[in-house]
Amino acid sequence: MPRHPQRLWEKLDKDDIIVLRAVEQLSPRYEFAPVEVIERKARLPPPRILRSLDKLNQLKLVRRNMGSIVGYSLTFYGLNVLAFDALYRRRVIDTLGDRIGVGKEGEVYIGLTPNGEKVIVKFHREGRSSFQRIRRLRSFVMNVDRKQWHRIAKMLGEREFKIMVVLEREGAMIPKPISWNRNAVVQQYIPxxxxxxxxxxxxxxxxxxxxxxxxxxxxxxxxxxxxxxxxxxxxxxxxxxxxxxxxxxxxxxxxxxxxxxxxxxxxxxxxxxxxxxxxxxxxxxxxxxxxxxxxx
Ligand SMILES: Nc1ncnc2c1ncn2[C@@H]1O[C@H](COP(=O)(O)OP(=O)(O)O)[C@@H](O)[C@H]1O
Ligand SMILES: [Mg+2]
CATH class of the missing domain: 1.10.510.10 (Transferase(Phosphotransferase) domain 1)
Known part of the structure; x- marks a missing residue:
């Protein structure tokens, strides 16, 4: 399971998470955030930042651009690791298990909460195909710059979680929504x-x-x-x-x-x-x- 968010997350130390978050925060402004800008954002000694960037790049959590200015952008796996990190620290998820059902545009995993409750964690990717028929969203999705796919992925996570809360309250037959962070939605597992x-x-x-x-x-x-x-x-x-x-x-x-x-x-x-x-x-x-x- 090389792309498994928790397996990847376990390989990271504090520096790596700080640097990964800095790259994420710079993504609205830079397709590839230049190293000096990451250094200012992450506020760690430059050698430690470079070491983390190398490691994150090897793990494919960021992508390196080898132009005249070296820069980094967040990958789908990098975003998933940050979402997992937040859900883990908030004690929503304790263990992420196997990936199930290969989704259209995202990844779905079984998970366990700290109480041992079985849940589903769905990491949204982009949403282009599911929005094909939906005119208003189609124009929104198509107008967002391709390199800003994480904006869409996060919007999908928020949208899905929030509407599930309302549906559940009104008595719809849906899995109970539990939490969300970034592109990840946590919901009750339905056997x-x-x-x-x-x-x-x-x-x-x-x-x-x-x-x-x-x-x-x-x-x-x-x-x-x-x-x-x-x-x-x-x-x-x-x-x-x-x-x-x-x-x-x-x-x-x-x-x-x-x-x-x-x-x-x-x-x-x-x-x-x-x-x-x-x-x-x-x-x-x-x-x-x-x-x-x-x-x-
Ligand atoms: N709450 C759930 N309980 C059990 N299995 C689920 C649950 N949510 C999703 N799945 C599994 O994951 C698959 C994909 O989930 P879905 O929400 O349809 O995402 P997408 O089709 O966009 O990939 C489902 O077909 C199902 O097999
Ligand atoms: Mg589906």
Whole structure:
């Protein structure tokens, strides 16, 4: 596990963390922060800074630019290590375990809290593909300079965590949000499987899972005022006790946004047609859509 945030973090000493943070803080202003600027920011003797920069570069937590001016930028792994460091110091995470489910644009790990509670830590990367359909965010994401990808990754972490707090409060069937730092979101681990991997389900369980999903769509729309926007059998977990949990929320849109209705219709259409094809559950998507859209 060479890219594992905790394994990488364990190799670092105090100097390395200070220098890594300095490179992060300079990233809005410099594509590659020059060494002298890092020296001023980190406030350590230059030889120690150079030693740390070499080490961080070897571990691929920063990237070195060999131009006329040598400079450094933060990598995705460097950002993950800083997020892990903060979550560890705040006693949110004690141990980061195996990486699970290779995500579209990020990495998802199992973790343990200091109390031994099993959690999921999702490190956001960028979000370009999940924002492809979402016009407002697409223009935001596309307008941010490519070299400022960490701004987007952090925005995704904050967005996902904060909306999960509201959804949870309103009674949506989602994993309990626990904490967030930078691009990392910590949430309750749901023991179970992704819906797309389930080939058969008895009628009662299928109805219960679909009921949980539809209720969550309804709560999101009526009580929170949002549409998930990327709902499918890939973003639903079915727990061991046969309940459905909707995951992966960072691309949500507010219902007042121009494409919200189109996304709501699509979310409902995708999920009901999956249940029809796979388990023979018949729910009229148009009637459900009209019930929601008409009620607002
Ligand atoms: N709370 C959770 N409990 C258990 N597994 C999860 C949880 N959240 C995510 N996963 C696993 O990680 C995968 C990716 O998570 P997801 O939030 O959909 O991110 P993305 O699709 O953007 O990579 C899921 O398909 C699932 O296998
Ligand atoms: Mg997903």
């Amino acid at each position: 179970g499987v992704e819906l797309y991997r389930i080939k058969e389900l008895d009628e009662e369980t299928a109805n219960q899972v679909l009921g949980d999903i539809l209720r969550t769509i309804e709560i999101a729309y009526n009580k929170v005022g949002i549409v998930h926007g990327d709902l499918s059998e890939y973003n639903v977990l079915v727990s061991e006790d046969g309940r459905g949990y909707v995951i992966d929320w960072p691309q949500y849109v507010y219902k007042e946004e121009p494409n919200a209705m189109e996304l709501l219709r699509r979310d409902i259409e995708y999920i009901t047609s999956f249940f029809r094809r796979r388990f023979g559950v018949r729910i009229d998507p148009t009637a459900f859509f009209n019930k929601l859209a008409g009620a607002s």
